[in-house]
Amino acid sequence: MSIIEVDALSKKFGNLLAVDRVSFGVKGGEIFGFLGPNGAGKTTTINMLCTLLTPTSGKATVNGYDVVKQRAEVRKSIGLVFQESTLDEYLSAEQNLRFHAYAYKIPKKESEESIKELLELVELSDRRKSKVSTFSGGMKRRLELARGLLHSPKVLFLDEPTQGLDPQNRRHIWDHIHNMRRKHNLTIFLTTHYMDEAENCDRITIIDHGRIIAMDTPDKLKDSIGGDQVRLKAEDNKAAVLELKERYGISSMIDKDEVTFNIAQGDKFLPKLVGHFDSSLISISVHRPTLDDVFLKLTGRAIREEEVSFKDQLKQMSMRRRH
Amino acid sequence: MTDVFRGIRVVAYRELLRFVQERSRLISSFIMPLIFLVIFGAGFGQTIGSLVPGVNYLQFMYPGIIAMTVVMGAIMSGISIVWDREFGFLKELLVSPIGRSGILLGKSVGAATTAILQTCIMLILAPILGIPLSFILIIELLIAIFIISVSISGLGLLVASRMKSQQGFQLVTQIIIMPLIFLAGVFFPVNNVPAWMEFISKINPLTYGVDAIRQIFLGSEAASALSVSIFGHTMSIFEDILVVVVFGGILMVAAIWSFSKQE
Numbered sequence: 001m002s003i004i005e006v007d008a009l010s011k012k013f014g015n016l017l018a019v020d021r022v023s024f025g026v027k028g029g030e031i032f033g034f035l036g037p038n039g040a041g042k043t044t045t046i047n048m049l050c051t052l053l054t055p056t057s058g059k060a061t062v063n064g065y066d067v068v069k070q071r072a073e074v075r076k077s078i079g080l081v082f083q084e085s086t087l088d089e090y091l092s093a094e095q096n097l098r099f100h101a102y103a104y105k106i107p108k109k110e111s112e113e114s115i116k117e118l119l120e121l122v123e124l125s126d127r128r129k130s131k132v133s134t135f136s137g138g139m140k141r142r143l144e145l146a147r148g149l150l151h152s153p154k155v156l157f158l159d160e161p162t163q164g165l166d167p168q169n170r171r172h173i174w175d176h177i178h179n180m181r182r183k184h185n186l187t188i189f190l191t192t193h194y195m196d197e198a199e200n201c202d203r204i205t206i207i208d209h210g211r212i213i214a215m216d217t218p219d220k221l222k223d224s225i226g227g228d229q230v231r232l233k234a235e236d237n238k239a240a241v242l243e244l245k246e247r248y249g250i251s252s253m254i255d256k257d258e259v260t261f262n263i264a265q266g267d268k269f270l271p272k273l274v275g276h277f278d279s280s281l282i283s284i285s286v287h288r289p290t291l292d293d294v295f296l297k298l299t300g301r302a303i304r305e306e307e308v309s310f311k312d313q314l315k316q317m318s319m320r321r322r323h
Numbered sequence: 324m325t326d327v328f329r330g331i332r333v334v335a336y337r338e339l340l341r342f343v344q345e346r347s348r349l350i351s352s353f354i355m356p357l358i359f360l361v362i363f364g365a366g367f368g369q370t371i372g373s374l375v376p377g378v379n380y381l382q383f384m385y386p387g388i389i390a391m392t393v394v395m396g397a398i399m400s401g402i403s404i405v406w407d408r409e410f411g412f413l414k415e416l417l418v419s420p421i422g423r424s425g426i427l428l429g430k431s432v433g434a435a436t437t438a439i440l441q442t443c444i445m446l447i448l449a450p451i452l453g454i455p456l457s458f459i460l461i462i463e464l465l466i467a468i469f470i471i472s473v474s475i476s477g478l479g480l481l482v483a484s485r486m487k488s489q490q491g492f493q494l495v496t497q498i499i500i501m502p503l504i505f506l507a508g509v510f511f512p513v514n515n516v517p518a519w520m521e522f523i524s525k526i527n528p529l530t531y532g533v534d535a536i537r538q539i540f541l542g543s544e545a546a547s548a549l550s551v552s553i554f555g556h557t558m559s560i561f562e563d564i565l566v567v568v569v570f571g572g573i574l575m576v577a578a579i580w581s582f583s584k585q586e
Binding site: 050051052072075076078080082084085086087088089090091095099100102103104105147 | 326329330332333336337340341344345410411412413414415416417418419420421422
């Protein structure tokens, strides 16, 4: 039984079909990732699943509750961390969590205990009385993670959980996510356009222009595009190409001053090759395909980081104007 | 339904917390009316003298200023929604089980509670101005203020229900709401003004809120010469409040509808 079931879900904004008949299921306890460029329909999908948007057509259930007809039940079953901060900056960390506890009707005794525990878990205990406006981006995100878990949700939705954070902070956040998942037996649904972040998922769905174009484990997705790429440099590249063809039946090509070819499980093939190769080798490397390569192969373009940085720039500019 | 009531409590509690924690808001909510009282009171007081026997200009204006503070606070409950939307916190509210009507009614009750606090602070000035206070008067006043504030907040919340920026809200406040407040009889009685102004004042629901609060302070005899009369009929406190509640109720329903339908 899947904890999230989505059947032909669509969302139209005017003429724009933001999400186009997507269907998928997420198993309990899974980390399920939506990967795609900005504007692919990731956030729209998440917003429909967490009852912020009404689908144009199709059906979705979360924890067995219909996202249109049983909104209140869905809301009690889920925790959320959005792209942008949704904390009250004028309240302290603790006050933010208390507010959440009241809003979700958690008994006082229980909530005080969980608040203490969760603040400990995200390493914010010593700052619990500080106003959120004094927090760094990473601290805010950690506080939001704690808040998202306060009412013991079945599913935690993370919309670009580490957007705008530096690599160190991103790793930190992910340590927390894995910790929490182990502790609370959570299902996690996340969207991201960071490839390395998607590696944390048990299964990934690649979405582009509102449509699902692939869905599998990260490893299988990478294997699906023809294995690893090997690049080698020999004294005589032409002889190396010939030898590869004759001895291993591998067709390779010369790219600049290197010989390149694709092979499944390149890391296992390499020792065999190096031990018995007649042509003398200068260098050799195996390149495991990334999810970026998968996306490139499937759509013909890369998930471009420029789009992101442009948006971030705009955000920063508007923030600066405000101060 | 319990979700909605809990929502009202939670959201109102946060409004109150914010009001008390932000010293600047607390202080400015007291300073502004004080400035109005001192400057207008001193400026017009001598010229105008007594409006009716026993009621000088300051005594006339003081209840009006309290009413103005209440009305402004109620309308500003709207800006609190826009503020939350701009800073993201609104999403936390929207995905919680408290529901959309719980959010809006919570903002409204929060504004009303804040208004009561503000009024209590401003009551300190009454003895200085020579306005007698009694226990009954204060109770009547606070009940009326709560009802008026909750009702009028419907206007602010309707404006705010879809508004994306605070600047937008400020603009609407300046071109629609400020004139309505000035034409509500805060600074002058609306019975003795040019016909066009009298017309606007009398279809302006805020006028009745101001009138109710003034009648509570001045008593119905002194007030009868000054309060709003429609076709020769002088409005009683109860009728005043009824007008405000009906008006506010309609706007509140519209606000909740508009807020719930948004995406």
